[in-house]
Amino acid sequence: MSIALRPHHNGRAALSGVFRDALVHERTVVSHMEVSLQGETPKFVHVVHSGLMCRSHMLADGRRQITAVLLPGDICNVEAVLTGKADYSVSALTAGSIGEIPTGSPLEINDLAPDLRQAFWSQTLRDAAILREWMIGLGRRNALERTAHLFCELWTRLQHIGLADVDGYEMKVTQSDLGDILGLSGVHVNRTLQQLRAIGFIHFRNGTLRISNPAELTKLAGFDPSYLG
Amino acid sequence: MSIALRPHHNGRAALSGVFRDALVHERTVVSHMEVSLQGETPKFVHVVHSGLMCRSHMLADGRRQITAVLLPGDICNVEAVLTGKADYSVSALTAGSIGEIPTGSPLEINDLAPDLRQAFWSQTLRDAAILREWMIGLGRRNALERTAHLFCELWTRLQHIGLADVDGYEMKVTQSDLGDILGLSGVHVNRTLQQLRAIGFIHFRNGTLRISNPAELTKLAGFDPSYLG
DNA sequence: CGCACAGTTGACGCACATCAACCTGGGTGG
DNA sequence: CCACCCAGGTTGATGTGCGTCAACTGTGCG
Numbered sequence: 011m012s013i014a015l016r017p018h019h020n021g022r023a024a025l026s027g028v029f030r031d032a033l034v035h036e037r038t039v040v041s042h043m044e045v046s047l048q049g050e051t052p053k054f055v056h057v058v059h060s061g062l063m064c065r066s067h068m069l070a071d072g073r074r075q076i077t078a079v080l081l082p083g084d085i086c087n088v089e090a091v092l093t094g095k096a097d098y099s100v101s102a103l104t105a106g107s108i109g110e111i112p113t114g115s116p117l118e119i120n121d122l123a124p125d126l127r128q129a130f131w132s133q134t135l136r137d138a139a140i141l142r143e144w145m146i147g148l149g150r151r152n153a154l155e156r157t158a159h160l161f162c163e164l165w166t167r168l169q170h171i172g173l174a175d176v177d178g179y180e181m182k183v184t185q186s187d188l189g190d191i192l193g194l195s196g197v198h199v200n201r202t203l204q205q206l207r208a209i210g211f212i213h214f215r216n217g218t219l220r221i222s223n224p225a226e227l228t229k230l231a232g233f234d235p236s237y238l239g
Numbered sequence: 240m241s242i243a244l245r246p247h248h249n250g251r252a253a254l255s256g257v258f259r260d261a262l263v264h265e266r267t268v269v270s271h272m273e274v275s276l277q278g279e280t281p282k283f284v285h286v287v288h289s290g291l292m293c294r295s296h297m298l299a300d301g302r303r304q305i306t307a308v309l310l311p312g313d314i315c316n317v318e319a320v321l322t323g324k325a326d327y328s329v330s331a332l333t334a335g336s337i338g339e340i341p342t343g344s345p346l347e348i349n350d351l352a353p354d355l356r357q358a359f360w361s362q363t364l365r366d367a368a369i370l371r372e373w374m375i376g377l378g379r380r381n382a383l384e385r386t387a388h389l390f391c392e393l394w395t396r397l398q399h400i401g402l403a404d405v406d407g408y409e410m411k412v413t414q415s416d417l418g419d420i421l422g423l424s425g426v427h428v429n430r431t432l433q434q435l436r437a438i439g440f441i442h443f444r445n446g447t448l449r450i451s452n453p454a455e456l457t458k459l460a461g462f463d464p465s466y467l468g
Numbered sequence: 469c470g471c472a473c474a475g476t477t478g479a480c481g482c483a484c485a486t487c488a489a490c491c492t493g494g495g496t497g498g
Numbered sequence: 499c500c501a502c503c504c505a506g507g508t509t510g511a512t513g514t515g516c517g518t519c520a521a522c523t524g525t526g527c528g
Binding site: 137151 | 363367380
């Protein structure tokens with residue numbers, strides 16, 4: 011499947027056009043596989059085709075924090091390609107596949123074609139807006155609100171690319187990985203999910219998230235989708 | 240003082256050139272003044288001249304989180320000017336002054352002059368790298384490590400623009416504001432600072448931070464300056 | 469069948485929040 | 499010039515959200 015054939019919206023419309031004629035090598039990844047490594051210079055622009063990927067950071071003692079969840083259509087390593095150094099790893103939260111577009115020497119933004127530049131720019135702005143929202147969550151929301159907010163965000167983003175169901179979406183992510191996204195322990199994620207289920211907001215079984223009460227979930231999270239463009 | 244006269248480095252070299260001939264109105268701000276408001280469309284590109292500014296977010300119940308500390312030379316609202324909507328307020332952490340450059344209708348990145356585009360781009364990338372590092376801190380580092388990391392980051396950034404002393408820097412920020420940066424309560428910031436002082440890493444009095452043991456502070460923080468470009 | 473990994477549960481501890489009182493110093497007005 | 503004021507800083511007591519550890523329970527795969 012070519013990236014140009016996926017449904018796309020917002021900044022991503024430009025993206026598929028840009029890469030339509032590029033030499034794109036598709037690569038299948040299994041869950042938890044590392045696509046590119048923290049500290050290295052990536053030799054490809056990576057674009058998610060299917061599945062969920064993430065940008066993750068490892069501390070010296072093994073603590074891990076995920077700073078982005080990447081959905082189909084998302085560029086995994088915008089900055090890294092241009093600055094020549096990644097401060098994060100890209101790895102797979104679920105099985106899936108990614109496109110690899112070879113890149114030459116580090117480029118400046120003004121070396122890029124206008125449509126590619128536009129694609130990189132809009133994705134970078136959106137990534138930054140999501141980062142800020144996550145930071146608000148990590149700093150000032152408790153586990154329940156934060157988890158609810160993540161579920162709302164992903165639902166909206168998946169709707170934009172036509173991958174959401176009317177009452178939820180598929181999300182084959184382990185609770186431990188959810189913890190690394192939310193800054194929680196795996197155990198506490200489990201308890202938080204149970205709590206969200208107990209109050210009738212969600213059901214989460216076998217990698218499928220069903221949102222039973224979207225209005226209340228949104229309210230609990232304090233979720234306002236406008237930052238997602 | 241014109242922004243073109245300040246010392247500048249990295250991406251900011253381009254910035255001052257870009258704005259050298261622009262109509263820049265200088266505005267003095269007192270501590271805690273709001274420069275632009277969450278949810279509104281800013282009518283200016285704001286650039287910090289002197290003092291410390293921040294991007295801050297307010298939740299409905301009054302909880303506050305700061306998602307960026309802006310130093311002299313930093314653009315306060317890169318995205319907002321282009322997308323026409325700010326999800327954050329810009330406000331002053333200390334007294335200081337900012338430059339206001341009027342902006343017309345919302346612009347696309349490709350409408351910008353190459354040097355301005357380069358300036359916006361490099362600042363946005365660096366902002367994102369800092370955001371990721373803060374997120375790692377909020378998610379996975381304790382109060383002591385997180386505070387140490389912030390002090391290391393600001394020291395490095397201030398060195399880059401020639402505003403650091405050999406053994407520390409001026410930082411007239413209230414402990415409560417520090418809490419909003421670090422995702423902590425003001426009370427706990429106070430105790431954390433005392434702890435950092437008790438182990439002989441810093442002294443922080445009258446708005447001056449003196450770093451007594453840079454090597455150990457860096458080690459405690461797990462600070463690696465490479466993400467700052 | 470059984471191994472390995474993910475999810476679940478309970479016991480316990482700690483890092484941080486919250487509340488409340490008190491201290492301190494710089495700015496202001498009478 | 500002193501008295502007051504008040505924001506910011508400091509300290510102690512107490513509460514709690516989440517982490518950690520450990521054991522047990524599914525569940526899919528070789």
